[in-house]
Amino acid sequence: MSIPVVRFRDVVKTYGSTNAVDGLDLDVPRGKFFGLLGPNGAGKSTTMRLITGQSRATSGTVEVLGHSMPKDSRRVRSLLGVVPQESNLDAELTVRQNLEVFARFSAMSARHYAEAVDRALAAVRLADRGDSRVETLSGGMRRRLLLARGILTAPRLLLLDEPTVGLDPQIRQDLWDVMETLRASGTTVLMSTHYIEEAERLADEVVVVSAGRQIARGTPRELLRAHAGEQAAEYRGDAPRRAAVEEHAARAGLTSRRTGLSVSVLRAETMPDGLREVLGPPDVLRPTTLEDVFVALTGELFV
Incomplete structure (x- = not known):
């Protein structure tokens, strides 16, 4: 292993x-x-x-x-690529200059700078913006430039x-x-x-x-x-209705979670016929998500 x-x-x-x-x-x-x-x-x-x-x-x-x-x-830092939460790009430099400065501080040989910069810009679809000053870029383009900087040195x-x-x-x-392409690499x-x-x-x-x-x-x-499970059944209604759905689901051994003004019963594909009759048809039947997983495990919502 x-x-x-x-x-x-x-x-x-x-x-x-x-x-x-x-x-x-x-x-x-x-x-x-x-x-x-x-x-x-x-x-x-x-x-x-x-x-x-x-x-x-x-x-x-x-x-x-x-x-x-x-x-x-x-x-370790010489082997890593990092894309931080906050942008720390030099807004007064061009896209290409930002990457060239970063390359000079890395262990990369100088003769590979231009090739590495071209490759990174192509990977994040900024090849046509190399001469643009960073201050002129949109938020999404700046994020792509941060990603280009992160992969510039082909990190491990x-x-x-x-x-x-x-x-x-x-x-x-x-x-x-862009990240899907990186994932496939x-x-x-x-x-x-x-x-x-x-x-x-x-x-x-x-x-x-x-x-x-x-x-x-x-x-x-x-x-x-x-x-x-595979599906979540959402039931909407006032507070007494939501509380009743939660109570009936718990009696049937099923987990439920609040979602705004509705209650989602997880593993809806395993719901007993008796529970279906009591609750009636759901307002929404949807695939489960990782947020359902998190709430089922902790009782907390993502924020």
């Missing part, structure tokens, strides 16, 4: 009296697009900082690409920290298309996100985290099958 690209064992990171990461065990396999899924405050960004050596674990062990962190953080591991946070749905969809990618659809679409395997702990792991399909 190959050594995991990232390996956490009983990792704790404490800020004051709060454990941002609380006994986390994590293995990221080589050559996979791996999703770290959880709501804001679940410990995803702290986990990323532990991997890059920007933060030191309070206790436990962190290994990245076979190196101990943070002792070997300088070596690419970290995507909430790569589409704050972007509108159309721009997010465009970035997903075989690069090992660790992506933290709280967007359910992002994890379902891109990740080969997902770890669901809450309060700094791993609470579930598997492919999106495996997680749905294990914790939510």
Whole structure:
């Protein structure tokens, strides 16, 4: 069995009296697009900082690409590509100049700079914007440039920290298309996100985290099958109606969750005939999602 690209064992990171990461065990396999899924405050960004050596674990062990962190953080950073949440591009430079400056600070040979920049820009569909100043780019284009910078040195591991946070749905969809191409290339990618659809679409395997702990792991399909089933039946109504649906579902041994002014009964495909008669036909019958999985496991909603 190959050594995991990232390996956490009983990792704790404490800020004051709060454990941002609380006994986390994590293995990221080589050559996979791996999703770290959880709501804001679940410990995803702290986990990323532990991997890059920007933060030191309070206790436990962190290994990245076979190196101990943070002792070997300088070596590890030379092997990583990182796409941060916040843009730290130089807005006064052109797209190409931003990448060239980054290349000079890497271990890449100078004779490969131009080729690497061209390749990265083509991968993120910015080949025609190389001479544009960054300050003229849209938010989505800046995100693509950050992604180009992340893959510029052909890293052994690419970290995507909430790569589409704050972007509108159309721009997010465009970035997903770019990341799909990256996913198919075989690069090992660790992506933290709280967007359910992002994890379902891109990740080969997902770890669901809450309060700094791993609470579930598997492919999106495996997680749905294990914790939510195939279908969810949504019933709308006033508070007494919703409470009645929850009560009847619980008596039948089925999990339910509130979704706005409706209640979703999970594993609807296994619903007994007697329960169907009591509740009547659902207002909506839909496929389950990873958000259903998370709520079923923790009782919390993503925000």
